[in-house]
Amino acid sequence: MPQDPAKDPVPGLLAAAAARLANQFSDLPATPEITPAEAGSIAAVLEETAVRLGDNYPYFHPFYAGQMLKPPHPVARAAYALAMVINPNNHARDGGRASSEMEIEAVAHIARMFGWEAPDFLGHLTSSGTIANLEALWVAGQANPGRRILASEQAHYTHSRISAVLKLDFGAVPADNRGRMDLDALESELKKGDVGTVVATLGTTAIGAVDPLPEILALRDRYGFRVHVDAAYGGYFRLIPDSLDEPARRAFAAIDQVDSIVVDPHKHGLQPYGCGCVLFRDPGVGRFYKHDSPYTYFTSKDLHLGEISLECSRAGAAAVALWATQRLLPNVAGGEFAQGLAAGRRAALELDSRLRADPWFQPLAAGSPELDIVVWKVQADTLQQSSDLAQRVFDECARRNLHLALVQLPQQWFRTGDVPFDSNSGKNLITCLRSVLMKPAHESWLDLIWQEFKAASQQILGE
The missing domain is CATH 3.90.1150.10 (Aspartate Aminotransferase, domain 1)
Structure with a gap:
C-alpha cells in the first residue's frame, strides 16, 4: 500500500480494465444503474468500512515483521477485484468458464516449479492451506486405509486435528534441536509396521525448519509409505536453492519425488486470502473424488475442477488473481x-x-x-x-x-x-x-x- 493512497495507481488501472471487461458484454440489454441516492449510501458505508479497517496492524508495511502476513501484489488485488464483477465459481465450468481455465494454467505453473508437468499430476486451488492438507490426508487415508499418519511434533497443529476429523490415527514424531523431524524416532515408529503416510514439513510455522526429506524418502524405500510435503509456508523457496544452506537445498531438490504437496500462494505467493494449493504426483488419485452430480456438470465434457476437489463452491477470483500475478512475475529461478x-x-x-x-x-x-x-x-x-x-x-x-x-x-x-x-x-x-x-x-x-x-x-x- 503506498504511503499516500492518492498516488496508488491500482484504482485507475482497475477502472480501465473494468471498462474493457464491460465492453465485452455490451450486446446485452442494459441493466438498471446505481442511482445517485444509492451511490451516496454506498459511499457512506465504504467510509465507515475504511474507518473500521484502520483498527488493524499495518500488515502491508515493512515495519510489520511479525507473523506470516505478506501483502498481495497490486496486480493480484486488481485482478481479484476485476473478477468480482462476474464473481465466478470454480466448482464447475458452468459457473467459472474462464476462471477455471486460468486455475488449470496457474496450478500447472506451480506444479512446474516443483518439477511436475501436466498431465502427469493432479491439482487445484483451495480456500486455505488447511483444506489443502485435509485433501492430501484424505487421499492418503483412501489409498492406505487403517494406517497411521505421522508428522513432526513441530508440524502445523492442523495435521493432528485433520487426522481426527478423518478418523485416522495420528502420531507426533519428536524433533531435534533445530526443529527438524528426528530420523531415529521416525524409524522407531516405522518399525511398528502400521504407518501409511509421513508428513514432511518444509518450513515449519514456528522457526522455518526444513525436515530432512531425502532421508525420509530413503526410509520410504525400506518401509513403504506415502510422503506428503506440507510446504504451505516454505514451498516457494524451491526457486532459490543457491540462497539456502545445504540441508534445506537438498530437501527442496527432492520434493519432486513425494506423493503430494501443499503450498499456500497467499503466503509467499503474493495472493489475497484464501488461496491454497494441493498437488498429487499420481493423477490416478482422481478416482477417489468421483461422484455424480446431474445438476452441476452439463456445459462441458472437459474436466470440471469440482470433480477433483472436496470443496464445492470456490472463488474463481482467487484463480484469476494468481494467474495474473504469475503472468507478471513467473515462478522461475532467477526471476x-x-x-x-x-x-x-x-x-x-x-x-x-x-x-x-x-x-x-x-x-x-x-x-x-x-x-x-x-x-x-x-x-x-x-x-x-x-x-x-x-x-x-x-x-x-x-x-x-x-x-x-x-x-x-x-x-x-x-x-x-x-x-x-x-x-x-x-x-x-x-x-x-x-x-x-x-x-x-x-x-x-x-x-x-x-x-x-x-x-x-x-x-x-x-x-
Whole structure:
C-alpha cells in the first residue's frame, strides 16, 4: 500500500480494465444503474468500512515483521477485484468458464516449479492451506486405509486435528534441536509396521525448519509409505536453492519425488486470502473424488475442477488473481519473484547475525535460520524472567509501530549457559521473540527496523 493512497495507481488501472471487461458484454440489454441516492449510501458505508479497517496492524508495511502476513501484489488485488464483477465459481465450468481455465494454467505453473508437468499430476486451488492438507490426508487415508499418519511434533497443529476429523490415527514424531523431524524416532515408529503416510514439513510455522526429506524418502524405500510435503509456508523457496544452506537445498531438490504437496500462494505467493494449493504426483488419485452430480456438470465434457476437489463452491477470483500475478512475475529461478524471496532470506540472515553479536539476545543455538524466520530469546537469569522480558520488548516495539511476534520453544534449543532448567515452566518452554522477514522490502528497511528494535530494547532492558 503506498504511503499516500492518492498516488496508488491500482484504482485507475482497475477502472480501465473494468471498462474493457464491460465492453465485452455490451450486446446485452442494459441493466438498471446505481442511482445517485444509492451511490451516496454506498459511499457512506465504504467510509465507515475504511474507518473500521484502520483498527488493524499495518500488515502491508515493512515495519510489520511479525507473523506470516505478506501483502498481495497490486496486480493480484486488481485482478481479484476485476473478477468480482462476474464473481465466478470454480466448482464447475458452468459457473467459472474462464476462471477455471486460468486455475488449470496457474496450478500447472506451480506444479512446474516443483518439477511436475501436466498431465502427469493432479491439482487445484483451495480456500486455505488447511483444506489443502485435509485433501492430501484424505487421499492418503483412501489409498492406505487403517494406517497411521505421522508428522513432526513441530508440524502445523492442523495435521493432528485433520487426522481426527478423518478418523485416522495420528502420531507426533519428536524433533531435534533445530526443529527438524528426528530420523531415529521416525524409524522407531516405522518399525511398528502400521504407518501409511509421513508428513514432511518444509518450513515449519514456528522457526522455518526444513525436515530432512531425502532421508525420509530413503526410509520410504525400506518401509513403504506415502510422503506428503506440507510446504504451505516454505514451498516457494524451491526457486532459490543457491540462497539456502545445504540441508534445506537438498530437501527442496527432492520434493519432486513425494506423493503430494501443499503450498499456500497467499503466503509467499503474493495472493489475497484464501488461496491454497494441493498437488498429487499420481493423477490416478482422481478416482477417489468421483461422484455424480446431474445438476452441476452439463456445459462441458472437459474436466470440471469440482470433480477433483472436496470443496464445492470456490472463488474463481482467487484463480484469476494468481494467474495474473504469475503472468507478471513467473515462478522461475532467477526471476523477479525469486529475487524477492532471496531478499527476504538475506534480511533474515542479517538480522540473525546482528542478534548473535548483541549481548542482550540469543538466537537459536544450532545455527542460522533455514528460511526467513528469525527467533531469539532475551538473556536473563531465569526462564520466567526471559519470557517476561520478551513480552515487554514485544509490547514496547509495538508501541513504536514495529510489530514482531512471540513463540514458545523448548529452552534446550538455546545455549542454556548458567540458566537452570525450570521444571515449573511447562515442558521447559521459553517465550521468545520471532520475526518473519518475508517482504522483499525488509532487506532495505532492516537498518530502520534494527534501530527501532534496539531503542525499544534499551527502554526495557536498560532499566
